[in-house]
Amino acid sequence: xxxxxxxxxxxxxxxxxxxxxxxxxxxxxxxxxxxxxxxxxxxxxxxxxxxxxxxxxxxxxxxxxxxxxxxxxxxxxxxxxxxxxxxxxxxxxxxxxxxxxxxxxxxxxxxxxxxxxxxxxxxxxxxxxxxxxxxxxxxxxxxxxxxxxxxxxxxxxxxxxxxxxxxxxxxxxxxxxxxxxxxxxxxxxxxx
Amino acid sequence: xxxxxxxxxxxxxxxxxxxxxxxxxxxxxxxxxxxxxxxxxxxxxxxxxxxxxxxxxxxxxxxxxxxxxxxxxxxxxxxxxxxxxxxxxxxxxxxxxxxxxxxxxxxxxxxxxxxxxxxxxxxxxxxxxxxxxxxxxxxxxxxxxxxxxxxxxxxxxxxxxxxxxxxxxxxxxxxxxxxxxxxxxxxxxxxx
DNA sequence: CTGAATTCTAAGCAAATGCTTTGTTATAAA
DNA sequence: TTTATAACAAAGCATTTGCTTAGAATTCAG
Numbered sequence: 422x423x424x425x426x427x428x429x430x431x432x433x434x435x436x437x438x439x440x441x442x443x444x445x446x447x448x449x450x451x452x453x454x455x456x457x458x459x460x461x462x463x464x465x466x467x468x469x470x471x472x473x474x475x476x477x478x479x480x481x482x483x484x485x486x487x488x489x490x491x492x493x494x495x496x497x498x499x500x501x502x503x504x505x506x507x508x509x510x511x512x513x514x515x516x517x518x519x520x521x522x523x524x525x526x527x528x529x530x531x532x533x534x535x536x537x538x539x540x541x542x543x544x545x546x547x548x549x550x551x552x553x554x555x556x557x558x559x560x561x562x563x564x565x566x567x568x569x570x571x572x573x574x575x576x577x578x579x580x581x582x583x584x585x586x587x588x589x590x591x592x593x594x595x596x597x598x599x600x601x602x603x604x605x606x607x608x609x610x611x612x613x
Numbered sequence: 614x615x616x617x618x619x620x621x622x623x624x625x626x627x628x629x630x631x632x633x634x635x636x637x638x639x640x641x642x643x644x645x646x647x648x649x650x651x652x653x654x655x656x657x658x659x660x661x662x663x664x665x666x667x668x669x670x671x672x673x674x675x676x677x678x679x680x681x682x683x684x685x686x687x688x689x690x691x692x693x694x695x696x697x698x699x700x701x702x703x704x705x706x707x708x709x710x711x712x713x714x715x716x717x718x719x720x721x722x723x724x725x726x727x728x729x730x731x732x733x734x735x736x737x738x739x740x741x742x743x744x745x746x747x748x749x750x751x752x753x754x755x756x757x758x759x760x761x762x763x764x765x766x767x768x769x770x771x772x773x774x775x776x777x778x779x780x781x782x783x784x785x786x787x788x789x790x791x792x793x794x795x796x797x798x799x800x801x802x803x804x805x
Numbered sequence: 806c807t808g809a810a811t812t813c814t815a816a817g818c819a820a821a822t823g824c825t826t827t828g829t830t831a832t833a834a835a
Numbered sequence: 836t837t838t839a840t841a842a843c844a845a846a847g848c849a850t851t852t853g854c855t856t857a858g859a860a861t862t863c864a865g
Contacts, residue, residue, distance in 0.1 A: 424842045611802060
């Protein structure tokens with residue numbers, strides 16, 4: 422008998438994610454969310470309980486979003502080192518297009534959020550673990566394809582690459598293109 | 614004829630810096646600053662104009678602070694690669710002592726602050742530039758000492774190391790010790 | 806001691822914050 | 836058509852925000 426929702430929960434969640442991505446958690450007010458999600462505060466709270474919970478859900482959504490729109494090539498079944506190189510170099514793309522790189526929502530949040538916030542911390546960790554698994558797959562594919570030595574310690578080097586990606590997420594926001602390119606070049610040279 | 618200040622501007626600024634470091638910019642309220650700095654809002658505003666300006670001053674103070682308390686060994690005249698290794702491994706210290714690593718104020722702020730905030734952005738850049746110069750010095754010292762090849766491209770490798778430090782500042786907040794150690798090990802292996 | 810200068814305390818300001826309540830409107834099973 | 840149900844819009848809530856003002860307290864040259 423109830424009235425129907427006039428919005429799709431998944432759609433408005435994705436919109437919320439973008440607001441958090443653009444402004445950070447604290448800088449994002451419920452009024453801003455209201456505006457961008459296109460629904461009013463009552464609906465936000467009845468669907469997502471609290472601003473904090475909406476943020477946690479946004480982090481989950483972010484993982485889904487980047488897997489589809491950013492990591493797609495790297496998640497393809499046979500992705501190898503050359504795909505990783507292409508991917509890393511995309512961290513410099515905005516320098517050419519002139520757009521400002523807003524960084525990775527998860528890395529930004531790692532900087533902003535109180536480490537005692539367990540709900541958020543878990544989600545940040547999930548994201549990094551997922552990235553690490555992706556990198557491990559790329560490395561094992563690269564071994565299989567003969568790109569790198571079969572003796573390569575996949576665990577060790579995936580941890581290295583995860584660190585490189587975290588560094589890039591910070592660096593790409595503030596450093597000039599040449600410095601980022603150097604960072605990528607030297608990082609990948611460990612496989613030669 | 615005027616009344617004397619009952620506080621030292623430099624002292625209270627350092628206290629403010631720690632509040633920002635512990636809580637981030639947005640999470641820090643003027644009431645918290647009032648409490649920790651030990652002076653009231655009137656004095657804060659008459660000495661530092663605004664919360665935003667106090668933050669910018671805190672970033673400058675932070676550079677001074679870490680040079681003295683964190684980078685000291687790396688800034689010593691003859692600092693070499695082995696000093697850098699010791700320094701990087703300190704990113705894992707808190708994992709042993711059990712304390713939570715609160716990260717680097719500048720890296721945290723790079724994640725939190727709106728990139729359009731020019732005053733802050735300039736200060737973040739100053740910090741990274743200074744770090745880069747420090748790393749260049751370490752590399753040239755290492756060449757001189759015969760630790761690494763005299764053909765080492767100092768610019769290129771200092772950019773790499775800066776990226777590594779940015780990655781560590783993020784990673785050390787959330788990743789387990791082994792992963793951080795792997796990141797450091799592989800990073801330094803580029804010099805072998 | 807006097808008095809101009811500058812500090813201090815503490816109260817106060819409008820605006821913004823996260824969240825809730827109220828009353829109306831749409832829905833679809835009975 | 837009726838009616839229980841849930842979604843809606845909009846106003847309202849207490850609290851907190853960054854910042855200011857008003858008045859008392861302290862200083863030291865004259």
